[in-house]
Amino acid sequence: MSRIEVDRDRCVGSGTCEALAPDVFEVDDDGVLVVHREEPGEEELDDVRDAVQACPTRALALAD
Amino acid sequence: MTATAAPVPDAIDLSDRDFWLEPPEVRHAVFDRLRAEDPFAFFAEPEVPGMPVGPGYHAVTRHADLDAISSQPQVFCSGKGAVSIQDIPADLNEFYGSMISMDDPRHARIRRIVSKTFTPRMLERVVDSVRGIVEDVLVEARRTAEAQGGRLDVVADIAAPIPLRVICDMMGVPAEDRAAVLAASNVILSGGDPELIADQEEPLTALFEAGIALAGIMERLAAERLERPTDDLTTALVTTEVDGERLTHQEIASFFILLLVAGNETTRNAISHGLQALQEHPEQRARWAVDPSIDKTAVEEVVRWVSPITWMRRTATRDGELHGHRFSAGDKFLLFYAAANRDPAVFADPHVFDLTRDPNPHVGFGGHGPHFCLGAHLARRELAVTFRAVFDLLPDLEVTGPPDRLRSSFVNGLKRLPARLTGVR
Numbered sequence: 001m002s003r004i005e006v007d008r009d010r011c012v013g014s015g016t017c018e019a020l021a022p023d024v025f026e027v028d029d030d031g032v033l034v035v036h037r038e039e040p041g042e043e044e045l046d047d048v049r050d051a052v053q054a055c056p057t058r059a060l061a062l063a064d
Numbered sequence: 065m066t067a068t069a070a071p072v073p074d075a076i077d078l079s080d081r082d083f084w085l086e087p088p089e090v091r092h093a094v095f096d097r098l099r100a101e102d103p104f105a106f107f108a109e110p111e112v113p114g115m116p117v118g119p120g121y122h123a124v125t126r127h128a129d130l131d132a133i134s135s136q137p138q139v140f141c142s143g144k145g146a147v148s149i150q151d152i153p154a155d156l157n158e159f160y161g162s163m164i165s166m167d168d169p170r171h172a173r174i175r176r177i178v179s180k181t182f183t184p185r186m187l188e189r190v191v192d193s194v195r196g197i198v199e200d201v202l203v204e205a206r207r208t209a210e211a212q213g214g215r216l217d218v219v220a221d222i223a224a225p226i227p228l229r230v231i232c233d234m235m236g237v238p239a240e241d242r243a244a245v246l247a248a249s250n251v252i253l254s255g256g257d258p259e260l261i262a263d264q265e266e267p268l269t270a271l272f273e274a275g276i277a278l279a280g281i282m283e284r285l286a287a288e289r290l291e292r293p294t295d296d297l298t299t300a301l302v303t304t305e306v307d308g309e310r311l312t313h314q315e316i317a318s319f320f321i322l323l324l325v326a327g328n329e330t331t332r333n334a335i336s337h338g339l340q341a342l343q344e345h346p347e348q349r350a351r352w353a354v355d356p357s358i359d360k361t362a363v364e365e366v367v368r369w370v371s372p373i374t375w376m377r378r379t380a381t382r383d384g385e386l387h388g389h390r391f392s393a394g395d396k397f398l399l400f401y402a403a404a405n406r407d408p409a410v411f412a413d414p415h416v417f418d419l420t421r422d423p424n425p426h427v428g429f430g431g432h433g434p435h436f437c438l439g440a441h442l443a444r445r446e447l448a449v450t451f452r453a454v455f456d457l458l459p460d461l462e463v464t465g466p467p468d469r470l471r472s473s474f475v476n477g478l479k480r481l482p483a484r485l486t487g488v489r
Contacts (some may be wrong), residue, residue: 009168012175012434015183015441027183031176056429056436058135 001039003063004048006038010059017051024048033059078123078398079110079149081256084473092415099125100172104301104389110473112256112270115150119379121396122158125403127410127427132433133378133397140378140397142435143167147474149377149398156268158314160252161276162322164376168434174315175438177304178297178323181234184441190234191445197229198449202457203341204279206485218463218481223335224328227452229458230442235320236289236296241281248274249325257473259479275321282320297323320408329475330372331443334476335450336467337370342451343463345417353455362419363447368426369417371402374476376430402476403425460487 004024011033011059017025018033026034040048052060072093077083083094098105104122110115112262124130127256134142146165163174180186201222209216216222224246232242251274254260261267282298301316311319342349352362375398382393391397405426406414429437437443454461463483469476 009172010434012172012436013179014438015179015185016437019184019441022185026185027180029272031179031182056432056440057434058432 001064002045002048004038004040004052005061005063006033006035007059008060012056012057014056016054016056020051020054021047022035025051033048071337076105076285077107078473079107081110081473084255085469085471087469091402094404095125095400095406098123099403099407103129109149112150112267113265115148115153118150118396119227119394121149121398122391123403124397124399125407126387127404127407127425129389130399130401130404130427131431132386133399134427134433134435137167137434139381139384141167141381142171142376142378144377144379144396146376146378146435149396153268155249156271156275157318159272159279159321161314162318164322164326164435168284171434172484173306174311174319175434177306177311179438181297181300181356182438182440182442187441187445190230190442191449193233194204194230194446194449195453197233198226198446198453199457201225201229202453206458206488209485210488214484214486216483216485218461218483219332219336219341219478220480222339222450222454222458223332223478223481226335227328227331227446229312229445230331231324234297234327235323236285236294236298237281237324244277244281245324246328248277249328249372252325253329253472253475253477255470255474255477257471257479276319278321278324279317282317286316327439329477331446332437333372333477334366334370334447335442335475336481338366338447338451339454339461339483340463340467340478340481341366341369341417343465348417348419352451353459356452358420359448359452361422361424362451363444364424364426365417365421366447366451367428367443368405368411368421368424370476371405371426371428372476373428374402374474375400376435376471399427399431401430404431446466458485460485463485476485 003016012021013027013033024037024040028034050052054061103126106120108120109118110484142165163171205216205221228242228246251260251270256267261270285298286302291300293299293303301319316465328472376396380391380393382401400441408414429440466477468480470479
């Protein structure tokens with residue numbers, strides 16, 4: 001099972017991940033990233049990988 | 065296929081203001097040579113009356129170096145100044161000491177006040193209003209051209225009003241203040257261009273006055289929003305608490321000015337240079353006009369090609385080494401996005417304008433790191449909507465040129481770009 005890790009010192013809430021995997025990521029009203037499912041389902045993994053790759057501050061990682 | 069074949073000046077000096085009036089092919093020929101031969105080239109600082117002349121700076125032109133510096137903000141900070149080669153005098157900090165020239169954790173806390181507004185999900189809601197603004201502006205541009213025998217100015221009639229109206233609406237700035245916002249914004253990012261800074265001996269006075277003008281609009285709006293909050297960005301700035309405290313007057317003023325100016329000048333120049341690039345590459349234009357499925361890659365290529373902001377500054381916080389280059393605490397680095405975006409180590413045929421380029425890891429919105437462009441998603445939307453609307457509403461637009469370039473190293477700006485509508489008789 002892969003697990004999403006967020007480096008809170010790096011995240012600036014750009015919402016790039018949210019655009020690519022909107023069911024998994026959401027930037028809340030305070031500009032803080034909320035991860036709805038820290039262990040995304042198999043069918044979401046491709047989108048989550050794209051989101052990790054696209055993060056402009058390299059704040060996301062996918063750990064096995 | 066096109067290639068840069070412009071002559072490289074014998075003595076390269078990026079601090080020579082007149083260099084920035086040269087056409088893109090000359091600029092890129094110089095960047096190509098620096099990147100290949102002297103990727104941390106050192107230059108003395110340009111002299112600006114009223115500002116202390118600092119020790120000089122290194123011009124970073126390789127993509128890998130630029131991204132490495134951007135992504136290590138503890139080693140290469142923004143807090144000494146990011147948008148000026150010289151350290152900014154304290155009295156100008158009132159207006160220009162925004163989060164772009166701050167380091168974390170303060171930068172992150174302040175950025176979060178507005179970050180939600182600029183996420184793709186929230187911007188979905190403003191897409192319709194962006195489309196409405198773009199259509200209004202283009203209909204008006206056609207009217208202007210019809211009254212002038214078909215002639216129009218891409219900058220004044222298309223590229224400037226679109227982002228100006230979008231950002232003013234998001235901030236809650238009323239229509240009657242737009243002209244003042246545009247004028248002040250032009251002065252702030254003039255780079256000292258003599259057309260915009262009349263008194264060349266006192267450039268800081270003009271900057272100071274532009275700051276006062278925008279802060280005046282902010283103060284009036286802020287008072288209104290404190291009394292009657294709305295859902296605009298100005299309300300967020302004046303009502304949100306950071307660490308249990310409201311922002312100070314200085315923080316609100318500089319933030320307000322940052323959003324207005326950054327929201328204005330960057331997208332404007334992406335539109336005007338982008339339309340010129342499409343004129344110069346008719347096969348690319350024809351392809352994009354009939355194929356909205358390439359909107360996404362096309363917009364990224366326009367941003368790479370134009371690189372609306374030429375550089376940002378970082379300052380070393382300690383001694384160290386980067387990719388074999390030794391540096392000392394206090395060394396200034398200018399990250400030349402425009403150069404990194406043509407780095408052949410990253411981009412195949414970097415001087416080819418290819419609207420289907422993919423992948424396109426350009427740094428037109430900045431490299432990886434905390435200062436990545438807040439408005440990137442907004443800019444992408446504005447650009448996609450604008451170019452599509454130009455294809456639909458101004459299919460007979462012909463850029464005739466030549467452009468009047470802004471004499472600025474910082475903003476890749478056009479002041480005027482003559483065009484005509486061939487359908488107007």
